[in-house]
Amino acid sequence: MNAENDKQKMVAATVTADSAAGDDRAAERKLGTRAPGFIQKSSLLRLGWQVGIFVVGLAVIGAGIAMLVLPGPGWLVVFGGMAIWATEFAWAQIVLRWTRRKVTEAAQRALDPRVRRRNIILTTAVLLIITALAGIYLWKFGIVIP
Structure with a gap:
């Protein structure tokens, strides 16, 4: 009986650990806004937040594009601007994930x-x-x- 209870506790602990890891993965996969709750409640604040995020991301991407021909880490800054957009826009999150996957694949191929x-x-x-x-x-x- 004791062995059975211990086994049930181990299974429960494993399931809890797996679900916690699954929650981390699920949170990573979740698309959408990362705006604070009070901003999400008001449509006017949410629109202002989205416009602000878009403008800041656009400025960073514009600076990155300029750095492609000028001295500076151009592509790194462009991806930084995409990361800023990805905090609010699902399409940017999808593009950033695709880019991250392709860069990882290219790095693996280059190491061959x-x-x-x-x-x-x-x-x-x-x-x-x-x-x-x-x-x-x-x-x-x-x-x-x-």
Whole structure:
């Protein structure tokens, strides 16, 4: 009888632990707003919140796009702007999850030894071709300093 009660307690503890982990995963999968409760209750506050989040996210994404051609961590800032949008908009959460999944897949593929070897060989070949073309250009035309 004692062994049976202990077994039931272990099963109950396992189920509780699994459901707690499931709640964490469910909270992670949940789409929608993360606005405070008092903002969600008022439609006017909610609209203002959404407009504010959109404007801030748009400004951050705009800065990230500018950093793509200027010095700075452009893509990181763009993804940061998407993360800001994802706090309020379900479509941004979906895009951010898709992007995160694709980046993880690309990182796994890049760590594959065969892919790394191929990339090193291709990079070396391209650098050799560019060096040869630059050498031919310099041999034919030389360096003209104004």
